[in-house]
Amino acid sequence: MNHWGLADALAQRRQQSLYRRRLTLESAQGPVVTVDGGSLLAFCSNDYLGLANHPDVIAACKSGLENFGAGAGASHLISGHLTPHEALENALASFTGRERALLFTSGYQANIGIINALLGEQDQVFQDYLNHASLLDGGFLSRARHCRYAHGDPHALAQVLEDADGQRLLVATDGVFSMDGDIAPLPELAAVCERFNACLLVDDAHGIGVIGKTGAGSLELLGLSPSQVPLLMGTLGKALGLMGAFVAGDEDLIETLIQNARSYIYTTALPPAIASAALVSLGLARTPDLREKLHANIRQFQQGAQQLGLVLLPSDTAVQPLILGDSGTAMAWSEELCSQGMLVPAIRPPTVPAGSARLRIALSAAHDENHIEQLLDALNQTRGRLPL
Numbered sequence: 001m002n003h004w005g006l007a008d009a010l011a012q013r014r015q016q017s018l019y020r021r022r023l024t025l026e027s028a029q030g031p032v033v034t035v036d037g038g039s040l041l042a043f044c045s046n047d048y049l050g051l052a053n054h055p056d057v058i059a060a061c062k063s064g065l066e067n068f069g070a071g072a073g074a075s076h077l078i079s080g081h082l083t084p085h086e087a088l089e090n091a092l093a094s095f096t097g098r099e100r101a102l103l104f105t106s107g108y109q110a111n112i113g114i115i116n117a118l119l120g121e122q123d124q125v126f127q128d129y130l131n132h133a134s135l136l137d138g139g140f141l142s143r144a145r146h147c148r149y150a151h152g153d154p155h156a157l158a159q160v161l162e163d164a165d166g167q168r169l170l171v172a173t174d175g176v177f178s179m180d181g182d183i184a185p186l187p188e189l190a191a192v193c194e195r196f197n198a199c200l201l202v203d204d205a206h207g208i209g210v211i212g213k214t215g216a217g218s219l220e221l222l223g224l225s226p227s228q229v230p231l232l233m234g235t236l237g238k239a240l241g242l243m244g245a246f247v248a249g250d251e252d253l254i255e256t257l258i259q260n261a262r263s264y265i266y267t268t269a270l271p272p273a274i275a276s277a278a279l280v281s282l283g284l285a286r287t288p289d290l291r292e293k294l295h296a297n298i299r300q301f302q303q304g305a306q307q308l309g310l311v312l313l314p315s316d317t318a319v320q321p322l323i324l325g326d327s328g329t330a331m332a333w334s335e336e337l338c339s340q341g342m343l344v345p346a347i348r349p350p351t352v353p354a355g356s357a358r359l360r361i362a363l364s365a366a367h368d369e370n371h372i373e374q375l376l377d378a379l380n381q382t383r384g385r386l387p388l
């Protein structure tokens with residue numbers, strides 16, 4: 001494939017500090033991971049409650065495997081919808097206070113599926129500037145007219161909705177933004193949607209299990225009803241520690257997705273053991289213990305960073321970003337921290353806007369006070385050695 005210039009493009013990427021490389025973890029997910037035979041303290045996973053390697057979740061997964069086998073064997077509409085899937089959908093509907101929930105094999109597929117099942121050329125989709133790529137891609141694929149509004153800004157949304165003339169108007173937003181950790185102003189966005197007769201879709205991948213009185217996420221925290229947010233999407237791969245996703249809503253919505261969402265119809269169902277495990281994860285996420293530990297860790301980290309004079313983005317969720325600006329600086333910080341035994345990823349464009357490369361520090365209930373102290377120490381050392 002020489003004539004396609006792949007090697008040149010890759011070299012250019014490397015030169016711009018934009019090259020992406022994978023680590024291989026030689027251990028389970030957790031606060032301490034093994035890489036290249038050595039231990040690192042990890043502040044990078046989305047396993048915010050420490051459930052990915054929780055003994056009760058593993059036990060449920062094992063019993064799911066024994067009772068229902070390793071694979072679902074088919075898509076949900078053919079013969080891949082098993083008892084654990086059905087039970088999990090019911091539990092998720094009750095968790096989110098909605099008529100029904102529908103499982104997808106991933107959050108990416110859920111977002112692609114929802115938007116495509118509901119919108120076409122004659123419709124319009126309005127997206128927060130910092131929305132997750134899967135929402136954006138869902139919008140592009142649907143062929144609906146696409147419009148992005150300024151991050152977290154209901155006035156900017158109202159302005160673009162003023163000129164809207166599509167048949168169906170869908171407003172899509174992350175609940176908790178994945179790279180910034182801030183929470184969307186949902187009551188204000190919902191009010192704008194009501195004014196313009198638009199429908200609000202919230203992707204709460206980073207809110208579910210993390211915020212809200214029972215861990216039900218941004219909507220619970222901010223007190224939004226199903227009629228204000230008819231479309232709620234959440235994932236099982238983050239705080240719930242597994243994989244997969246769900247859409248929760250009313251009967252007609254879910255039936256429409258079952259009929260029309262191509263990324264639901266034309267893909268294999270989640271392994272049933274994952275659904276069995278998710279039922280137990282969900283139970284653990286609903287009890288306050290792990291969430292309280294996570295929030296104690298968040299406060300400890302925020303206070304420590306403040307004492308060091310490190311300015312974080314304003315976030316009260318598990319994602320605590322330290323903006324460094326250019327990609328080279330972010331990479332240098334990440335590498336320096338790694339040499340001190342800390343695994344903290346540098347997030348660069350195009351995942352975040354140009355000039356806002358950052359460390360995305362992700363905290364978990366599985367961290368203890370000492371882990372957080374070690375991270376703060378390492379950040380302080382790094383600041384002495386590198387530009388901020």
Ligand SMILES: *Cc1c(COP(=O)(O)O)cnc(C)c1O
Pocket residue numbers: 105106107108109111132134174178203204205206235236237243244245
């Ligand atoms: C991770 C994420 C997704 C995708 O979920 P997967 O299950 O990992 O495919 C969607 N939306 C947001 C906001 C996310 O952070």
